[in-house]
Amino acid sequence: MSGAPRADRFLRLPEVLRRSGLTRSTLYRKIDEGTFPRQVTLGLRCIGWRESDLNQWAECPSSYRYQEMSDPG
Secondary structure (H helix, E strand, C coil): CCCCCCCCCEECHHHHHHHHCCCHHHHHHHHHHCCCCCCEEEECCEEEEEHHHHHHHHHCHHHCCCCCCCCCC
16 A cells, blocks of 8 residues: 555535535535535536545534635735
8 A cells, every 4th residue: 555645535515415414504504604614616517525624524523613725826
């Protein structure tokens, strides 16, 4: 086995709902509150969530706070 880090995957909404156990409305409310990872635009009509962000949230959902990534410019 290689020691190289595994590439991050993007998960679509049905998988995010299944893994989180949240309803769609609760998920989007938590995103608005900053207590769930924000979705990433993958295309014109396509969004997904980084698997690593979802895993970080799953470690401790009650204390998760979304932190805006700064744009390097």
